Amino acid sequence: MCGIVACLSFDRTASVDVETVRRMTDTLVHRGPDDQGVWTDGPVGLGHRRLSIQDLSAAGRGPMQSADGQLVISFNGEIYNFLELRSELEKLGHWFRTGTDTEVALYAYREWGTEALQRFNGMFAFALWDKRRRRLFVARDRFGVKPLVYYQDNERFLCGSELKAILADRTVPRELDPVSLHHYFSLMSIPTPFTVYRGIKKLRAGHYLLVENGRVQERPWWKLGFVDTDGATESEILENIESLLMDSVRLRQISDAPLGAFLSGGVDSSVACALAKLSSSSLRTFSVAFAGNEWHDEGPYALKVAKHIGSTHTEIDLQPDFLSMLEKVVDHYDEPFSTPSSLAIYAMAQETVRHVKVVLTGDGGDEVFGGYSYRHTVPDERFDRLNKLPLSAIRSIRSQNPVPPVTWRMPNWLRRAYQLGIALTTPDETIRVWRYLQMFLYFNEREKFLLYTPEWAEHLRSQAGFSSTYDYLYDHLPANAPNRLARWLAFDLRTQLEYEMLAKVDKATMAWGLEARNPFLDYRLVQYVVGLPHQLMARGREGKILLKRIGEKLVPHDVLYRPKHGFNVPIDNWFRGPLPAPIGEAMSPEMTDRQGILRADTVGKVIDRHRQDKSVDLAFPIFTLAWFQMWLAQQEDPPSIHRRTL
Numbered sequence: 001m002c003g004i005v006a007c008l009s010f011d012r013t014a015s016v017d018v019e020t021v022r023r024m025t026d027t028l029v030h031r032g033p034d035d036q037g038v039w040t041d042g043p044v045g046l047g048h049r050r051l052s053i054q055d056l057s058a059a060g061r062g063p064m065q066s067a068d069g070q071l072v073i074s075f076n077g078e079i080y081n082f083l084e085l086r087s088e089l090e091k092l093g094h095w096f097r098t099g100t101d102t103e104v105a106l107y108a109y110r111e112w113g114t115e116a117l118q119r120f121n122g123m124f125a126f127a128l129w130d131k132r133r134r135r136l137f138v139a140r141d142r143f144g145v146k147p148l149v150y151y152q153d154n155e156r157f158l159c160g161s162e163l164k165a166i167l168a169d170r171t172v173p174r175e176l177d178p179v180s181l182h183h184y185f186s187l188m189s190i191p192t193p194f195t196v197y198r199g200i201k202k203l204r205a206g207h208y209l210l211v212e213n214g215r216v217q218e219r220p221w222w223k224l225g226f227v228d229t230d231g232a233t234e235s236e237i238l239e240n241i242e243s244l245l246m247d248s249v250r251l252r253q254i255s256d257a258p259l260g261a262f263l264s265g266g267v268d269s270s271v272a273c274a275l276a277k278l279s280s281s282s283l284r285t286f287s288v289a290f291a292g293n294e295w296h297d298e299g300p301y302a303l304k305v306a307k308h309i310g311s312t313h314t315e316i317d318l319q320p321d322f323l324s325m326l327e328k329v330v331d332h333y334d335e336p337f338s339t340p341s342s343l344a345i346y347a348m349a350q351e352t353v354r355h356v357k358v359v360l361t362g363d364g365g366d367e368v369f370g371g372y373s374y375r376h377t378v379p380d381e382r383f384d385r386l387n388k389l390p391l392s393a394i395r396s397i398r399s400q401n402p403v404p405p406v407t408w409r410m411p412n413w414l415r416r417a418y419q420l421g422i423a424l425t426t427p428d429e430t431i432r433v434w435r436y437l438q439m440f441l442y443f444n445e446r447e448k449f450l451l452y453t454p455e456w457a458e459h460l461r462s463q464a465g466f467s468s469t470y471d472y473l474y475d476h477l478p479a480n481a482p483n484r485l486a487r488w489l490a491f492d493l494r495t496q497l498e499y500e501m502l503a504k505v506d507k508a509t510m511a512w513g514l515e516a517r518n519p520f521l522d523y524r525l526v527q528y529v530v531g532l533p534h535q536l537m538a539r540g541r542e543g544k545i546l547l548k549r550i551g552e553k554l555v556p557h558d559v560l561y562r563p564k565h566g567f568n569v570p571i572d573n574w575f576r577g578p579l580p581a582p583i584g585e586a587m588s589p590e591m592t593d594r595q596g597i598l599r600a601d602t603v604g605k606v607i608d609r610h611r612q613d614k615s616v617d618l619a620f621p622i623f624t625l626a627w628f629q630m631w632l633a634q635q636e637d638p639p640s641i642h643r644r645t646l
Contacts, residue, residue, distance in 0.1 A: 002050050002062065003028025003510075004074040005160040006127035007169075008136050009043035010214040021045035024168040028161055031076075033513045039063040039072055044129050044136065046074040051513050053078065053257045053358060055099035064102050067095070070131045071110060075102040076161055077124030077146040078517065080251035085119060099256075109137065114208060117221045121251065121522065125203070127159055136211040142222045142523050143364075144192065144205030144498035147506055150216075151200045157211045159203075162507075163334035166200055173199060174635075178460045179467075181336070181597075181628070185448050186441040186469040188338045188624050191499040196335035205498050222523075224490055226482050226531030234536060241529060242550050248522035249275040252360055260284035260356035262348070262516075263313070265301025267371070267544055267551060267560055268362025272519050274554035276360055277309040285311040286352045286359070288318035288344065301562070305555050316351045318344060322569050327582050330630045332511055338627035339500060340569040340620070345508035353514040363505055364520035367492040368529050369547040370538035371564070375439045376488050377538045383432055386423060397425040401434050401470070404444040408609040408618060436488060437473045440496065442621045445470060451606075451625075456597045485534035493526070572619040575610050579626075586629040595632055598625065 005024040007016050022038050025047030029036075032049025035058070039046045048062030063074040079085065082101035085108055090096070094107045101122070108116035109128055114137065123145035128137040138159055140148045150159035151166050160166050167174065180194035192202045203209060206222035229237060253259060253276060261273045263285040277283045287302030299315055306313035322343045329346050352359060370376050402422040405415050423431055438444065445468045449457055460466060476494050481487035502518075509516045520526075529537075529546070536546055548560045574580060579587055587607075589600035603625055610618040 002048060002074075002076045003031030003161045003165070004049075004062075004076045004125065004127055005047040005165045006074060006129075006136060006138065006158070007045045008129075008157045008211055010155055010157070012043055012134070014043045016040050016043055016045035018045065020169050021047050024158075024160060024165045025049060027164040027168045030513060031161060031510045035061050037061050037063055039065070041072075041129075041131070046072055046127060046129060048074045051357070051515060053255055053515060054082075054101055056256050057098075059098040060100045060102065062102060064098075064100075064106060066106055066110065067097070071106055071128060072131070073102060073106050073109075073126055073128040075105055075124065075126040077122060077126070077141065078252075078515075079104060079120050079122040079124060080254065080522075081119075081121040083254070114139075114210075114221065117208065121524070123518070123521075125161065134212060137208065138203065138211065139208035139221070140203045140205055142206045143493065143502065143521050143526075145502050145506065145518060145521065147503065148203040149195060149200055150203060150209065152211075152216050153199070157216055159209075163195060163197070163200065167197075167334075173197070175199070178456070179463050179465060182448065182460055182466070183469045183472060184336045184628065185443045185451070185624060186445075187496075187500065188442055188620065189500045189503060190335055190337070191472065191495065202499075205494075224478075224493060224530065225527050226486060227528045229528075229532060237532065237536065238546060238549055241525070241546060244522065244525040244528060245271075245519065245550070246275055246279070248519045248525055249360070250279050251522070252517040252519050253280060255358050257357040257515075258284075258355070259358040259360075260286055260352065261311075261360040262352075262362070263287045263302045263305060263311070264362065265299070265303075265305060265559060266362065266565065267547060268365030268520060270301075270305045270362075270555045270559055271365075271547060271551045272360055272362050273305065273311060274309045274551070275519070277311055278554075283309075283311040284356055285313045286316060286348070286355070287313070288316045288348050301559050305559055308556055309554070314352075314355060316348060318347055322347070323574075323580055323582070327630065327634070329508075330627060331634055333507055333631075336624075336628045336631050337503070337507070338620075338624045339504050340571050340623060342504045342508050343569045345505060346511060349509045349512045349514045353512045357513070358515045358517065359509070361505065361516050361518055362520065363501055363516070363518045364497065364526075365544065365547065367489060367497045367501075368520050368526050369544040370485055370489060370534070371543040372492075373538055373541045373543040373564075375436060376485060376543060377534070378541060379435050380432065380484060381540060383423070383428060387428060391424060394425055395427055398422070398427070398430075401430065402426055404438060404441075404446055406447055406450065407621075408447075408606045408616070411613075412615050432484075433474070433477070437470055440473060441469060442624055451598050451602050453596055453599055482531045483534045485537055486531045489530045493530070571623055572617060575607060575619055575622045576614075577611070579607070582630060583626045586633050587626055591629065591633060595629070597632075598629075 007021055018040050028049045032051045034052040035050035037048045046063040063072050065072045079101040082104040086104050089107050096103055123141045125140045125146040125148040147161055149163055151172055158166055175198045177198040180190045180196055184190045192204050207218055207220050210217045263269050263273050273285055285306050287299055289299035366372055405418050478490045505516050551560045592598050592600040
């Protein structure tokens with residue numbers, strides 16, 4: 001786990017600026033506090049900050065060269081099956097000088113070219129210079145666990161693990177991308193391939209770039225498939241899942257650095273920790289406690305699981321002043337990213353890294369096993385019941401998508417009545433998809449244009465490639481899936497998991513040099529599980545049925561079947577009274593008007609509705625606005641930069 005950068009001039013006679021490469025690399029010291037390296041050769045330069053996990057000796061330093069100097073790689077992440085690949089490559093005549101997976105990636109490329117990616121089981125992002133071909137090969141893992149952003153113009157190509165590395169080159173333009181912000185206000189994060197800056201992009205998960213002859217080509221290398229399990233009994237399916245899970249956990253426990261696991265007391269982390277303890281004589285587990293806040297405090301359940309499996313458990317009393325760390329976290333994330341749990345994970349990682357350098361997590365369990373029943377199964381089953389009524393005549397009244405309501409203008413009873421009305425008058429397939437995608441939007445399209453100033457709205461609509469966030473999400477729905485639950489799960493894996501969940505965990509843990517590994521995102525497991533019959537996966541409000549069945553042999557029953565809790569900071573009260581510092585200053589009407597993007601009067605109406613009506617919870621939407629305002633205020637010269645874009 002590391003931080004990487006790469007620079008390539010399209011002029012073969014040019015020499016890369018070594019100081020620029022070094023400055024870019026230095027911005028990522030938090031990702032790799034153990035070592036550093038910079039390599040340059042004419043127009044190309046690679047930088048590396050190392051977090052030593054495999055082969056802790058100096059031999060594992062990056063960037064790493066092949067023995068003949070023809071290949072050089074800067075690598076971030078882990079190839080979990082590197083020992084098997086190394087053995088195969090040795091039989092093919094390759095000789096290894098280190099015990100790292102980085103060197104395995106280097107010679108895998110030499111042997112199989114870009115097809116080597118198909119053989120990797122892991123989380124990674126890397127830049128590899130092929131001197132003979134004069135080609136830069138940049139790749140990202142299947143699910144986007146590891147980040148990669150890049151910039152190109154007519155003269156050069158830059159890439160790095162985080163935006164701050166790209167921006168360390170002071171000649172890179174810093175112009176806001178209105179389309180990315182439009183999506184942010186709906187999603188609380190900026191989705192792939194966008195970043196907050198025009199011209200800087202995120203590489204899509206499961207894609208790679210070939211940079212050669214002055215051209216940058218992006219190509220997909222992996223697409224989620226569905227394993228055919230027709231004819232398999234339920235017991236056979238459970239046996240196969242358990243085997244895949246155990247192997248996934250085994251691979252992710254390979255580490256030369258101290259390893260532990262996050263244990264929340266929920267289904268996913270509890271099962272992962274129990275499986276990890278089966279294959280290890282000792283395991284350190286870590287949980288957080290929110291003393292005095294029963295809804296957010298899962299400490300007692302985590303402690304119960306730890307005692308049951310026999311792990312060495314550490315409970316972190318997570319009572320920091322989140323508001324005091326907010327500005328620092330906003331700055332660290334580089335762009336607007338207002339998922340509240342990012343604060344809790346950031347604080348938890350700060351404490352956990354005092355004990356270990358690697359942690360297993362339960363991330364991905366909901367997206368793979370159908371854990372979000374409120375959107376995965378409950379709405380669909382309601383629509384199934386609706387279809388049994390003789391409503392065919394009125395359900396053809398509305399041929400297009402419904403118009404969403406303005407949340408802060410409607411009381412809850414009226415909003416529920418409105419939603420029932422559109423369900424009764426909209427064709428079945430249209431309303432199912434519309435309803436599912438609307439659940440991702442913290443501000444819908446109608447609400448966002450009420451929030452924007454007229455000048456910003458006009459500027460946004462004039463952008464090439466502008467589309468609604470709904471249309472952005474719709475384009476990510478899979479064309480083919482074996483059943484409707486598989487369709488929703490595949491969609492979740494392609495969207496929210498990548499640009500929100502995984503990005504959040506990577507930034508928060510790597511801020512402290514802590515590596516997070518995800519046993520539920522082994523691609524073999526995902527491909528097997530996601531397409532299973534939905535009746536086996538989830539029914540009504542009961543999700544993750546198969547995972548719970550496996551867990552019954554491993555952890556206490558009441559842990560598996562208790563109500564689902566999220567891992568969030570209790571932000572609701574922040575906006576019920578006077579806005580606390582530093583949010584109040586950033587959200588002031590004076591600051592909002594000066595920035596020229598949001599209407600101060602409309603923002604005030606949203607906050608007032610949350611304050612005055614406790615039956616309405618607008619905390620997440622308000623936090624989305626607050627984080628953006630704080631981020632924008634932190635920029636060196638936001639008013640002049642952004643006024644010029646209008």
